[in-house]
Amino acid sequence: MQRGLAACLVSAAFLFLLAVPGALAQSAKAAGLRQSMSLSPMTPPKAFLDGYFIADESQPAFLYGPVGLFARSRTCPVAWLIEDAEKERLSHRDPKNPVFEYTLYLEQDCPDAVTHFVFLDQSAMNPKQWIEWRRQFHKNKAEPEYADTVKRLExxxxxxxxxxxxxRFMLVNGELSPGSLEKLLPSGLSCPPRYDCAQGVPVN
Structure with a gap:
């Protein structure tokens, strides 16, 4: 009886790992980084994956994406991950307050390097709620600092x-990658801009 129960539990755990994208790290390097950074698999909401993203919150020049397309177009295996502490914070969010953002990691596991693209999921907010969220951190500086960004996003x-x-930023083998993401996305990551925020028009 106990042996049969144990076998069922092992089978269930194995099926769970197969069902969750990225539950099994593709390499020892990726597995080690997940452990050291306290990262675990996470399935992002569809609204986040279907939308576009910026790479400079203070004065975004372009929109890129959609997010899901960016992930699918990577040349190495990828997985969406979340920090354990962030997952815990997410589980305790106030359901009555829709204004919320949290951090997600897109892991790209290549033979020569493991890269983490660190995103903020802001799919629960509109631009006005976006600036309200920043006001709790920047106080009165939020309005003048981000007013232009809000207009561009709207x-x-x-x-x-x-x-x-x-x-927000990119990690390569756990180390912060320097330089402008807006410059790196089209040149080094094969992710051309889709919308010109300064001109307010799509990019052909």
Missing amino acids: TAIAGGFPVTGEL
């Missing part, structure tokens, strides 16, 4: 480009 959304996230 124009983009009105033009059919929902903005659901931000690429």
